[in-house]
Amino acid sequence: MGGVAGGRLAAAVTAAGGLGMIGMGSTATATSLAAELAALGAVPRFGIGLVDWVVRDRPELLEAALAARPTLLSVSFGADLSWVQRAHRAGALAATQVYDAQDARHAQDAGIDVLVARGAEGGGHGETRLATLPLLDAVLDTVTMPVLAAGGICSPRSLAAVLAAGAAGAWLGTCLSACPEALTGESARSALLAADGTDTITTRVFDVGQQLNWPARFPSRVLRNEFTGRWTGHEQTLAGDPEAAAELAAGIVSGDQRIAPVDAGQGVGLLTASRPVREVLDELCTGAQRLLQRWADPPEDHTARR
Ligand SMILES: Cc1cc2nc3c(=O)[nH]c(=O)nc-3n(C[C@H](O)[C@H](O)[C@H](O)COP(=O)(O)O)c2cc1C
Incomplete structure (x- = not known):
């Protein structure tokens, strides 16, 4: 999440058990990446997310990202995936966001390690042709690699739904954007x-x-x-x-909210307080686990709403 997911948010996500991503959006530069890497501190793993047309305009941004040796490098919004080989040579796994089965096949052929199936409900930029669940179906039917679901996942229910459908995990945006660790104004x-x-x-x-x-x-x-x-x-x-x-x-x-953009997905209604990342992720994961566990429990438990 460009302008929202800085080093501090990424570090908090990793500390809470996820893989924190530093999001470098349309105004990113190698200098602004260096500042967020400094804010990240010492973490066991982290990722960097870049925008294809931005790294084409500013190739030094990709160089700087690779030099930081992230666990995961994600470049989205472009069809030329030649950066994947460079990511691998730098020791990083490669991810990209896809919007249909054809995109997914293309990414698999290019050697992408982790796909993000990003549905129309999601906040920020992305295609809007398919909602998260139909897209996830199409992508899971097409590729064999781990697929993360993205778009509208802001609650234990939606996390449980995508995990039950076969996603390897969730790629979260909006639900972390109001956390105190985010750069959000x-x-x-x-x-x-x-x-x-x-x-x-x-x-x-x-x-x-x-x-x-x-x-x-x-x-x-x-x-x-x-x-x-x-x-x-x-x-x-x-x-x-x-x-x-x-x-x-x-x-x-x-910061005039009548005029300024605020990226947000359709799960935004579930944000009611600015809560620390650890609390948000603990609630999501524990709640999803409880929901998924219901299906392994005796039938009477299926009537429980939470
Ligand atoms: C505030 C915000 C900024 C975002 N910026 C970027 C970005 O710079 N690059 C990118 O690939 N995706 C960006 N996204 C999209 C996310 O990567 C992800 O697809 C989306 O947040 C998932 O849907 P959700 O917001 O419903 O969780 C952004 C999303 C948000 C909410």
């Missing part, structure tokens, strides 16, 4: 905690308004606000409107 955190699951929208207006080179194929799921209401469906006009671009830039700097 205070006004964005408040907006996340106040939002309902129906308050998100997929849109390109923030990319167009900031002149970011995101392919149109990957809109981002964000919290709906005044800016998305005004410009969604009018992206071409927005692209030629310097006043709107200036308003957006100012809104981002001041």
Whole structure:
């Protein structure tokens, strides 16, 4: 999660038993990666997530990521997976997010070690053609490698569902974005905690308004606000409107939630407090384990709701 998953969040996820990822988004540089690596401290394992078109613009970012010797390197949003061999030579496992069976086959052929099946419910950028469960079905039917499910997983129920369906684990975004360890600013955190699951929208207006080179194929799921209401469906006009671009830039700097983007998936309604990563992950994993265990228990236990 670019701008949210810094070294501190990644370290906390790893300390809680997961694999913490430093997310380097569309504004990432080798310098900003170095700062987050410093914040990571000494951890037994960590990953780095990069955006394909960003590393094409700034190849030194990929160099810096490989030099940091992550356990897992993830590069998403591109079809050229030649970076996988470089990751392997640097001792890293390779992951990428996929959106259909064809993507999954292509990634398997390129030597990817772990696939992330990222459904339309997810926060941030991604394709929106398939929801998480149908996508997971399609990907699991196609590849033999471990598949992580992503998109809308914010509760013990949704974690249990994807594990029961055959995912090797979950790739979590939104449910960690309001944690105190995240880089999320205070006004964005408040907006996340106040939002309902129906308050998100997929849109390109923030990319167009900031002149970011995101392919149109990957809109981002964000919290709906005044800016998305005004410009969604009018992206071409927005692209030629310097006043709107200036308003957006100012809104981002001041943290004005009527204007600024806040990436969030449809699970956002389940965030009600800013809780430490360990608490969030313990609750998710213990709750999912309890739910899955029900199916091994005597039938009367199946009526228990939790
Ligand atoms: C705040 C935020 C920022 C994100 N930034 C990135 C990013 O920079 N690169 C990326 O590959 N995915 C990014 N994502 C998408 C996540 O990798 C993941 O697919 C998504 O969060 C999973 O869905 P969920 O948010 O419902 O858990 C971001 C997601 C969020 C919520």
